[in-house]
Amino acid sequence: MSTAEGLERARLTVDLGAVVANWRDLGRLAPGAEVAAVVKADAYGLGLAPVARALARAGCRSFFVARLEEGEALRALLAEPRIFVLDGLAGRPPARFLETRLVPVLGEPAELALWRATARRVERRLETAILLDTGLTRLGFSAEEVASLAPDAFDGLALVLVASHLACADEPDHPLNRRQWEAFVALRARLPAAPAGLAASSGIFLGPDFHFDQVRPGAALYGVNPTPGRPNPMRPVVRLEAPVLKVHAVREPGSVGYGATWPTAAGARIAVVPVGYADGWPRAASSRGRVRIDGCEVPIVGRVSMDLLTLDVSDLPAERVRPGTPVELLSATFGVDELARAASTIGYEILTRLGRRFERRWLEPEGLA
Numbered sequence: 522m523s524t525a526e527g528l529e530r531a532r533l534t535v536d537l538g539a540v541v542a543n544w545r546d547l548g549r550l551a552p553g554a555e556v557a558a559v560v561k562a563d564a565y566g567l568g569l570a571p572v573a574r575a576l577a578r579a580g581c582r583s584f585f586v587a588r589l590e591e592g593e594a595l596r597a598l599l600a601e602p603r604i605f606v607l608d609g610l611a612g613r614p615p616a617r618f619l620e621t622r623l624v625p626v627l628g629e630p631a632e633l634a635l636w637r638a639t640a641r642r643v644e645r646r647l648e649t650a651i652l653l654d655t656g657l658t659r660l661g662f663s664a665e666e667v668a669s670l671a672p673d674a675f676d677g678l679a680l681v682l683v684a685s686h687l688a689c690a691d692e693p694d695h696p697l698n699r700r701q702w703e704a705f706v707a708l709r710a711r712l713p714a715a716p717a718g719l720a721a722s723s724g725i726f727l728g729p730d731f732h733f734d735q736v737r738p739g740a741a742l743y744g745v746n747p748t749p750g751r752p753n754p755m756r757p758v759v760r761l762e763a764p765v766l767k768v769h770a771v772r773e774p775g776s777v778g779y780g781a782t783w784p785t786a787a788g789a790r791i792a793v794v795p796v797g798y799a800d801g802w803p804r805a806a807s808s809r810g811r812v813r814i815d816g817c818e819v820p821i822v823g824r825v826s827m828d829l830l831t832l833d834v835s836d837l838p839a840e841r842v843r844p845g846t847p848v849e850l851l852s853a854t855f856g857v858d859e860l861a862r863a864a865s866t867i868g869y870e871i872l873t874r875l876g877r878r879f880e881r882r883w884l885e886p887e888g889l890a
């Protein structure tokens with residue numbers, strides 16, 4: 522991929538071929554299971570429409586969003602797939618779920634009763650998903666709530682998924698994984714027979730026991746490492762580049778940026794790049810991380826400001842760093858997980874906050890464009 526041409530401003534490139542390849546790779550890891558795709562939060566910030574279209578064309582038949590509005594937006598793009606809304610009904614009008622054929626992931630008895638009453642009113646067997654809380658203490662039926670259900674609680678409904686969500690799937694040896702698995706199997710047995718799903722990205726790597734009938738990765742599709750502490754098995758999806766705006770040739774000792782946190786010596790050269798915390802580059806990563814210019818790594822120095830980053834390019838020959846020279850900010854070598862580590866957060870948070878000021882480019886999967 523050439524970076525030199527046509528880079529007028531910061532540009533985020535999303536490799537849809539890598540998203541599709543990641544989706545297929547996860548399917549090979551969970552051969553008996555359907556691989557749904559989690560595309561909440563604008564496909565983790567990478568663009569709902571291009572990401573969902575590419576996955577649908579590759580054969581993905583089930584999508585998960587968090588909010589009703591996300592489901593409506595996805596339905597406007599894709600007529601066929603099943604779309605699950607993880608929030609459940611959440612006090613929103615059931616009619617809106619019907620209008621766009623969204624399947625609420627119901628998390629408590631009152632929601633189930635309302636959905637069942639809706640089905641009765643419209644005289645249709647409505648597709649229904651149930652979320653069980655097996656230890657995350659977030660949304661989902663507790664064991665007591667499952668026990669409280671009347672024998673006819675699901676009459677008139679088509680239960681298409683019983684799901685739960687793991688709290689510690691990224692720590693394979695955490696005892697809560699097995700405990701949640703056991704709770705899931707036990708609770709599921711008390712509901713009408715239906716396909717089951719427990720694993721998100723990291724859960725897929727816990728082995729076949731955790732795959733059940735459906736897995737629902739999000740982050741791994743977008744290149745975030747689902748196996749922290751081990752090499753990333755997924756392909757990188759995002760690439761962020763920006764042109765150098767200005768290069769300082771430092772003549773006298775001074776400092777770089779707000780707070781004067783980074784001292785500079787005479788002879789240093791500092792390059793300025795148009796990406797800042799308003800673009801999602803975390804301020805907590807100030808003076809941390811390395812980006813690349815022409816294949817060479819250079820350190821980020823000084824505070825990250827709202828619109829700008831500063832790089833110490835003293836080690837590169839002056840002719841290789843000029844206004845307009847492209848800088849690779851996120852790449853296969855320094856990606857979302859590495860930036861996340863520099864900011865003491867996780868790749869998920871970096872991805873979902875990548876700014877809307879970037880020029881955005883989506884590379885279509887080969888052969889599917």
Ligand SMILES: *Cc1c(COP(=O)(O)O)cnc(C)c1O
Nearest residue numbers: 559686721722737738739740741
């Ligand atoms: C966000 C979410 C997922 C996807 O998780 P990843 O770790 O991104 O794969 C799956 N299930 C539920 C309930 C979620 O909230």
